Amino acid sequence: MSEALDIPSIVSTLKTILPAQEQIPLHEPEFNAHANKYVNDCINSGWVSSVGSYVTRFEQQLAEFTGTKHAIATSNGTSALHICLLLSQVNPGDEVLLPDLTFIATANAVRYCHAIPHFVDVDVLNLGVDSIKLKHYLHTIGRYENGCLINKHTGNKISALIVMHSFGHPADMHSLLDCCDEFGLKLIEDAAESLGSYYQQQHTGNFARLSALSFNGNKIITTGGGGAILTNNDDLADKARHLTTTAKIPNTIASEHDQLGYNYRLPNLNAALGVAQLEQLAQKLQQKRQLAQYYYEHFATVTGVSIFKESVHCKSNYWLNLLLLEQPSVNNRDNILRQTNEAGIMTRPAWGLMHRQKMHKNCPRMADLENAKALFSSIICLPSSPQLMAEHQ
Amino acid sequence: MSEALDIPSIVSTLKTILPAQEQIPLHEPEFNAHANKYVNDCINSGWVSSVGSYVTRFEQQLAEFTGTKHAIATSNGTSALHICLLLSQVNPGDEVLLPDLTFIATANAVRYCHAIPHFVDVDVLNLGVDSIKLKHYLHTIGRYENGCLINKHTGNKISALIVMHSFGHPADMHSLLDCCDEFGLKLIEDAAESLGSYYQQQHTGNFARLSALSFNGNKIITTGGGGAILTNNDDLADKARHLTTTAKIPNTIASEHDQLGYNYRLPNLNAALGVAQLEQLAQKLQQKRQLAQYYYEHFATVTGVSIFKESVHCKSNYWLNLLLLEQPSVNNRDNILRQTNEAGIMTRPAWGLMHRQKMHKNCPRMADLENAKALFSSIICLPSSPQLMAEHQ
Numbered sequence: 001m002s003e004a005l006d007i008p009s010i011v012s013t014l015k016t017i018l019p020a021q022e023q024i025p026l027h028e029p030e031f032n033a034h035a036n037k038y039v040n041d042c043i044n045s046g047w048v049s050s051v052g053s054y055v056t057r058f059e060q061q062l063a064e065f066t067g068t069k070h071a072i073a074t075s076n077g078t079s080a081l082h083i084c085l086l087l088s089q090v091n092p093g094d095e096v097l098l099p100d101l102t103f104i105a106t107a108n109a110v111r112y113c114h115a116i117p118h119f120v121d122v123d124v125l126n127l128g129v130d131s132i133k134l135k136h137y138l139h140t141i142g143r144y145e146n147g148c149l150i151n152k153h154t155g156n157k158i159s160a161l162i163v164m165h166s167f168g169h170p171a172d173m174h175s176l177l178d179c180c181d182e183f184g185l186k187l188i189e190d191a192a193e194s195l196g197s198y199y200q201q202q203h204t205g206n207f208a209r210l211s212a213l214s215f216n217g218n219k220i221i222t223t224g225g226g227g228a229i230l231t232n233n234d235d236l237a238d239k240a241r242h243l244t245t246t247a248k249i250p251n252t253i254a255s256e257h258d259q260l261g262y263n264y265r266l267p268n269l270n271a272a273l274g275v276a277q278l279e280q281l282a283q284k285l286q287q288k289r290q291l292a293q294y295y296y297e298h299f300a301t302v303t304g305v306s307i308f309k310e311s312v313h314c315k316s317n318y319w320l321n322l323l324l325l326e327q328p329s330v331n332n333r334d335n336i337l338r339q340t341n342e343a344g345i346m347t348r349p350a351w352g353l354m355h356r357q358k359m360h361k362n363c364p365r366m367a368d369l370e371n372a373k374a375l376f377s378s379i380i381c382l383p384s385s386p387q388l389m390a391e392h393q
Numbered sequence: 394m395s396e397a398l399d400i401p402s403i404v405s406t407l408k409t410i411l412p413a414q415e416q417i418p419l420h421e422p423e424f425n426a427h428a429n430k431y432v433n434d435c436i437n438s439g440w441v442s443s444v445g446s447y448v449t450r451f452e453q454q455l456a457e458f459t460g461t462k463h464a465i466a467t468s469n470g471t472s473a474l475h476i477c478l479l480l481s482q483v484n485p486g487d488e489v490l491l492p493d494l495t496f497i498a499t500a501n502a503v504r505y506c507h508a509i510p511h512f513v514d515v516d517v518l519n520l521g522v523d524s525i526k527l528k529h530y531l532h533t534i535g536r537y538e539n540g541c542l543i544n545k546h547t548g549n550k551i552s553a554l555i556v557m558h559s560f561g562h563p564a565d566m567h568s569l570l571d572c573c574d575e576f577g578l579k580l581i582e583d584a585a586e587s588l589g590s591y592y593q594q595q596h597t598g599n600f601a602r603l604s605a606l607s608f609n610g611n612k613i614i615t616t617g618g619g620g621a622i623l624t625n626n627d628d629l630a631d632k633a634r635h636l637t638t639t640a641k642i643p644n645t646i647a648s649e650h651d652q653l654g655y656n657y658r659l660p661n662l663n664a665a666l667g668v669a670q671l672e673q674l675a676q677k678l679q680q681k682r683q684l685a686q687y688y689y690e691h692f693a694t695v696t697g698v699s700i701f702k703e704s705v706h707c708k709s710n711y712w713l714n715l716l717l718l719e720q721p722s723v724n725n726r727d728n729i730l731r732q733t734n735e736a737g738i739m740t741r742p743a744w745g746l747m748h749r750q751k752m753h754k755n756c757p758r759m760a761d762l763e764n765a766k767a768l769f770s771s772i773i774c775l776p777s778s779p780q781l782m783a784e785h786q
Contacts, residue, residue: 028439035436039662040429046422048617048666049610075468075618078656092507104639104650111653114485114507217442217660224441224660225468246497253730256745257497259752260504263471267610267617269432269663273441337646352649359652 005304005329007336014345017298018383026346027218027320028385030284035276042272050245052268054275059228061278062213066195066203068230070237073266073274074244077192077214077227081109083243083264084210084229085160087236088186090115094159095151095364097185099129100372102164103351106190107360109162116156119355119365122372126311128171129163130371131179137366138183149183154364160186165194165204167381168220168319169310173199173207188212191230195220196285196317205230210240215270220284220317220386221277223270285317287386292318294389295382304329308379323347323380330377337380350379398697398722400729407738410691411776419739420611420713421778423677428669435665443638445661447668452621454671455606459588459596461623463630466659466667467637470585470607470620474502476636476657477603477622478553480629481579483508487552488544488757490578492522493747493765495557499583500747509549512748512758515765519704521564522556523764524572530759531576542576547757553579558587558597560774561613561712562703566592566600581605584623588613589678589710598623603633608663613677613710613779614670616663678710680779685711687782688775697722701772716740716773723770730773743772 018024042054055073062071074080090096092114098106100119107117120137123130142149142158149158161180163171180187191197191205192214198204205211210233215226229240242250247261266274296307306324310316325333333349340347353376355365411417435447448466455464467473483489485507491499493512500510513530516523535542535551542551554573556564573580584590584598585607591597598604608619622633635643640654659667689700699717703709718726726742733740746769748758 029441030439031436036433039432039436043424043428043432043666046424047610048422048615050618051610076656104641104648104654105656108639108653108655112505217440217444222441224662225443225656225658246501248497253734253741254745255497255742257750257752260501261497262501263469263498263618265618267663269617269666270660273436273662341646348646349648352647357650359650 005325005332006302007332007339009302010305010336011339011343013298013302014340014382015343017294018345018388023344024346024383024388025385026348026381026383028387029217029222030280030385030387032276032280034279035273038272038276039269042269048269049267050265052271054268054271055266058271058274058278061275062228065278065281066205066230068206069232069234070230072229072237072240072244073271074227074229074264075266076216076225077212078105078109079244079262079264080212080227080229081105081188081190082112083240083262084188084212085109085113085115086243087210087239088160088188090159090186093156095154095156096160096162097134097158098162098354099164099166100354100365100369101127101166101350101375102190102354103192104357105192106162106164107354117354117360117363118158119363119369121366121369122375123172124371124375126172126314127166127169127375129161129176131172131175133366135179135182142183147184149185151364158185160188162188162190163208164190165197167322168194168197168317170194170197170199170204170314170316177207192227193219193319194317196281198315200313206232209233210236215274220288220319221274221281223266223274223277226266226270226274284386287389288318288384291384291386291389292321295321299323318384320384321382323382325378325380333377333380346383348381350376350381398718398725399695400725400732402695403698403729404732404736406691406695407733407775408736410687411738411781416737417739417776417781418778419741419774419776421780422610422615423673423778423780425669425673427672428666431665431669432662435662441662442660443658445664447661447664448659451664451667451671454668455621458671458674459598459623461599462625462627463623465622465630465633465637466664467620467622467657468659469609469618470605471498471502472637472655472657473605473620473622474498474581474583475505476633476655477581477605478502478506478508479636480603480632481553481581483553486549488547488549489553489555490527490551491555491747492557492559493758493762494520494559494743494768495583495747496585496744497750498585499555499557500753510747510753510756511551512756512762514759514762515768516565517764517768519565519707520559520562520768522554522569524565524568526759528572528575535576540577542578544757551578553581555581555583556601557583558590560715561587561590561710563587563590563592563597563707563709570600585620586612586712587710589674591708593706599625602626603629608667613681613712614667614674616659616667616670619659619663619667677779680782681711681777684777684779684782685714688714692716711777713777714775716775718771718773726770726773739776741774743769743774
């Protein structure tokens, strides 16, 4: 056990910050009265399925909020990401670069395309893909063939990079865009966790041609299950709508389909909930920033730990607040997780690193994933529901 | 134009049968007061996402209604079918037999496994796969290699047969089970359209090891979007739950996954609607049988057409009532479709045949798909909402 670390003081600090409830969840949804109203209206209209006015409203309001031209609502974030990859011409056998520190869905979506996830290290300052390491790495392992980047070791084409805005913190988009330009990679943003997060005043999901959002139950706003594809490109928006609607040829009474399509549209019932949730988003973001600041201040005097802060020029939605254990305190991570959960304060480690999942053992990766490994050992996710702040006050 | 066919009398017969509304949809959902109640309760509980008591209730009640041991609720019928195929060990490159007359999702699910749809003809008496033609065909094109059925022409393994209960009418399950036994094929039932349909007193979805249901907005009951996997096998049920829940290793606070998984679970919000809809199912089935009988009686005296009836030993849910045009009246199909839709009576042709979809042009198929072609030319789907009967009375 590290001398520097005082576990009881971590638990007691959390108890001071958090409301006196028996159980504090990691991230709990909260609904306004309009949630019931809109969902009832949706049921009473009979339009509960994938066509309906709430889908249209939800999409328009999402586009407006994120500053993108088009939002296409989908059944979840994973399905949104799958379509982003298909529309980025990721072909079977291609390699797709993605951060070692991400949720499993990022890698799964690559596998759905029968492409190969290729794991790269992250930046300790923003938790996103480390652009400097990535450039160096691609210069080392890459060669060109007919203008395409080829992995020298596997012979596969490396066709795309998925950037993840982990826990709501924007990745270093300008350097990553540079890198994609230099190596001819398609860029996709996995913005599942970053609704309300900005990089240099621009909403995440605006930098790539195609991005994915998620509205799973643990996200800042939820539709039960749901997601969205964001794009500023009219043609890609049309294609995304077509692919997510079983590729049915529109405006005909016949049931004819012109390519392999998917049943990936968000039902109107879920969109109705989403419209109500969007009304609360600004307030939730404000509460989450207050909560983050509160955590930051209270842990400033606790030895051996710190609260992760947004990078310069970035505004994070602080989806999940992260307690970072300093070296050598990382050996105490599981102790802290156990003691906080036993005290009714739900905490979690970071997502298991991608290269350590058993189905990824043969996937290509950087030999040096030290930042991801260090972060994984060091991160404890803290309760982050926006209403925690309101409840405390 | 066929002398035998009197289009104005078809339109006027429909007007007699159907309520005097400006627009009669093909199949419209109807909700009881519990739909609002349960969905509000779900929102107020905060449990709107993929874990919750309505999911459990919906699954239990589905299992009970269909007489299967397990029902696993999914995001839609397509995702249910995808999992059925994966759990039937359908591997990339395998061929999967399926009827030429089906909805596109049946073939899409095969393609998601990177397997190859192989189209076979249907039986004009029950609209399902023609077992006699299939046996003859497999004897002709099949050979065995290490106990596996191989398509002589392509060299691919033929690993499974998907049986579709089209428009709610049960396929000839005993003969098809025989055929699967004889040729060593895995059997999967696409029961997307047949909730409430029975073959020899046994609910459809009980004959295969794995079956798929759908609760899309146009189905007999709806959850907005949703589906379910049915199975009587405990091990397959566990695996289906695991695969549809991103293959996350359960009962641990870590986020570790042991195989490629999917985000395919039904949200609790949608399940709440499903629980309310199941309360109405018995009544809907009764109304649909009345409506079918009503169509049958009124069209008995109209020349050149007939109403499709359930087979002996079968009880159909009559999901969509079918008007069949007799040869040579089939040339008038599009005229009838046009005139009925212009009169505000929504009618549709059958799903476009699988072998005619442009992305299937290189897929293997029976040379003789005459029954499917004849049915496609002859079928007109009629308005079939259960409440049409109540409204008329």
